[in-house]
Amino acid sequence: MLVVENLTKRFGRNAAVDSMNFSVDRPMMLGIIGRSGAGKSTFLRMMNRMTDATQGSLTFEGRDVLTLRGRERRNWQADCAMIFQQFNLVPRMDVVSNVLHGTLNRRSTFATMFNLFPREDIHHAIDILERMGIAEHAAKRAEALSGGQQQRVAIARALMQDPKVILADEPIASLDPMNAQIVMETLRRIHEEDGRMVIANLHTLDTARRYCDRVIGMRDGRIVFDGTPAQLTTGVARDIYGADDSFSEDATSTEIRDAARPALTARAAATA
Numbered sequence: 001m002l003v004v005e006n007l008t009k010r011f012g013r014n015a016a017v018d019s020m021n022f023s024v025d026r027p028m029m030l031g032i033i034g035r036s037g038a039g040k041s042t043f044l045r046m047m048n049r050m051t052d053a054t055q056g057s058l059t060f061e062g063r064d065v066l067t068l069r070g071r072e073r074r075n076w077q078a079d080c081a082m083i084f085q086q087f088n089l090v091p092r093m094d095v096v097s098n099v100l101h102g103t104l105n106r107r108s109t110f111a112t113m114f115n116l117f118p119r120e121d122i123h124h125a126i127d128i129l130e131r132m133g134i135a136e137h138a139a140k141r142a143e144a145l146s147g148g149q150q151q152r153v154a155i156a157r158a159l160m161q162d163p164k165v166i167l168a169d170e171p172i173a174s175l176d177p178m179n180a181q182i183v184m185e186t187l188r189r190i191h192e193e194d195g196r197m198v199i200a201n202l203h204t205l206d207t208a209r210r211y212c213d214r215v216i217g218m219r220d221g222r223i224v225f226d227g228t229p230a231q232l233t234t235g236v237a238r239d240i241y242g243a244d245d246s247f248s249e250d251a252t253s254t255e256i257r258d259a260a261r262p263a264l265t266a267r268a269a270a271t272a
């Protein structure tokens with residue numbers, strides 16, 4: 001279904017992604033972990049065609065993604081929706097209009113200029129917001145919502161595209177543990193109920209273990225681990241994060257715990 005071969009992205013002499021190879025044969029929840037700068041975002045951006053690869057190939061259901069041009073490329077970007085750490089909503093725009101912006105690629109310039117949305121799209125947007133548990137906020141400005149609610153609006157906007165794949169670039173890195181859990185459960189539910197593939201860059205081991213079917217570990221642009229959550233032992237994690245014997249699982253945890261002992265993220269651990 002997804003085949004990645006020798007995928008490489010160089011920025012000058014630096015290989016952000018270095019000969020990445022893996023394949024996925026069914027829709028699943030795939031987590032990509034690794035310390036800051038490992039190449040996780042660059043991979044998602046190549047898959048979504050926001051960044052061009054230097055070499056290699058990526059095919060999805062037989063579609064040669066990296067060679068798509070024009071309308072075909074835009075169609076792929078609709079099939080492959082992306083959500084981001086900072087939500088990327090229009091803060092002063094109401095929630096339902098933000099969600100409706102997920103249909104932009106199939107609307108005319110005229111309709112876009114005057115913010116005209118077909119009635120059925122508006123109903124569909126509200127149905128999706130209901131599914132996300134935030135329909136009562138539909139008329140509020142996006143900036144009035146909490147981070148967790150804003151991320152669910154961003155997921156709703158992605159679902160408006162009816163994508164085959166959702167790419168989530170550190171979707172919970174800006175959220176408190178409670179909201180992080182709600183957002184991860186939402187992504188898991190979208191995978192299980194709709195059969196969509198979810199690929200999520202994650203900073204925390206326990207999140208990857210808990211929600212993903214398979215985990216890829218990256219270090220310096222290379223895949224250094226590819227396996228099940230059960231195979232992701234502390235020793236393996238130490239390899240991925242490049243930490244020494246003092247590496248502690250706690251340092252990569254977002255578990256809800258005593259507020260007096262806030263959990264450090266892996267990013268914090270890696271840069272500490």
Ligand SMILES: Nc1ncnc2c1ncn2[C@@H]1O[C@H](COP(=O)(O)OP(=O)(O)OP(=O)(O)O)[C@@H](O)[C@H]1O
Pocket residue numbers: 011014015016017034035036037038039040041042043
């Ligand atoms: N536009 C760019 N120009 C130059 N170098 C870049 C660019 N984008 C990324 N890089 C470099 O590529 C490498 C991988 O970056 P990338 O953002 O993919 O890592 P990451 O694992 O997603 O890290 P983070 O978790 O901090 O986002 C880093 O060394 C980064 O500095």
